[in-house]
Amino acid sequence: MNRAGVRRRAAVEARLFGLAVGFLTRLPVPGGRADEGQMASCRRYFGLVGLLLGLLATLFYTVISNVLPIWVAATATLTLLIILTGGLHEDGLADTADGIGGGWTAERRLEIMKDSRLGSYGALALICAFALRLGLLVTLAAEPGAIAAGLILGASLSRIAATSMISLLPYARLEQSKVVALSAAQSRFDLCLLIGSGVLFALLLSGFFSTLLLLLALAALLALLRQWFKRRIGGFTGDTLGATQQGAEILIYLVLAIRLGGT
Template sequence: MNKSAFLLAIVFLTRVPVPIKGEVDEALLNHASRYFSLVGLLIGLFLAVIYFILQSIFPVEVAVILTLAAGVILTGAFHEDGFADVWDGFGGGWSVEQKLTIMKDSRLGTYGAAALCLLLLLKYQLLVGLAEHWYWVCIALICGHTLSRTMATSLIGLLPYVQQDMQSKVKPIVQSLSKSARESLYGCALAVLLVCWGFDLFNLWHCVTLVGCLVLLRSLCIRWFRWQLGGYTGDCLGAAQQCAEVVVYMVCLLIWL
């Protein structure tokens, strides 16, 4: 493991203040992308521990809200910001230039505010629906944060990047993924699924269903971003991650209930 690249991935995806020795260059940035799934796994594990503690103290509804809040604080609402910007831009702009200009604006518009409220409400309701057993919520959080970052990161290189880095409010860390980086991303996601299978939380068809839904979502995101922008921006990756996280929670709810 490249320690500097791993620490850079943590810095990029979270608000955890970790020191990075040496110069951050393009090669290190490119290498860091392979650890995005692993960072997602660590975020999911942290939130699972938070929920486990909170649900023993508070009603599950309160525990879910506080866990979601902890996730927002830990990540700095990084992906939620991209999700809201995408809806603002796609909803309020007519031309590609107008959409990109709106997405760069730090102010939150009606489309973005409405979409973000609905997103958080949906996450809350799905996790409360899984709260019949505390470990269902924990596993959903771990799978959701790991697999969603795998799916979102896998979009890099499949579409052209349509915005100059100096103009973008949320920049992609790289604009292409190497074969080894993709293998690392998918390997981490596969390891999580195999552990869940080994503990009899998922069977083979559950794993196939979950992966199939994420593959379908990725295809829809590619078509959506290409139709709206002719490519993607960093905000688009954030929106894809949030959509994938919700899809994982939905599939878990359908599987276990």
């Protein structure tokens, strides 16, 4: 490939990364419309966007933990992540809990999940998820390197896990939404790049054994959620992807906390 070709390819990849950042966060990125092919291809960078969020959260925690108690610093760090993402995944968790908890049929569950109002199941899910994340982060804070690994891997691997769910289930809704553009079949290269980036991040930050435990735990979680979502609503929606991300993030913190307790 000549120099001009390299520049064109770099521009394309930068565009895809920008689309991934714009989709998953509130960070300012250049605008512009994207076709379905570009939206599907930008999924390869969702783990990298998570890495970026994790690095920002780690930097923020490192600074404020020097002047604030650990509980306050951890709470502020989780709040920062919510602000950076606009509560995208938390909203999905709440809607999923309301829909699956309050509906008796797949159609009714999907209908409830579209309702913007927060129900009791959603509120409880948000409270429990935030409390679990906070408690586990405080546990990881006993070792500076552990909380850094938790924030970075929690942000990156959880988004890789949620994105992988798209390849495991059909889209459950008939009507169009912004998630439909992401649900197109993913190429083998994109899927390998997505998962491979997560494995690389984990190996660098937590070592071989912890990486193996994380991958096994996440694979088990995806298998369970795949069957649950398939039975309850017939596939995935944007909300269930958010719920998957939240569950995966908690699981990652838990695995690392258990490893910390065993060292």
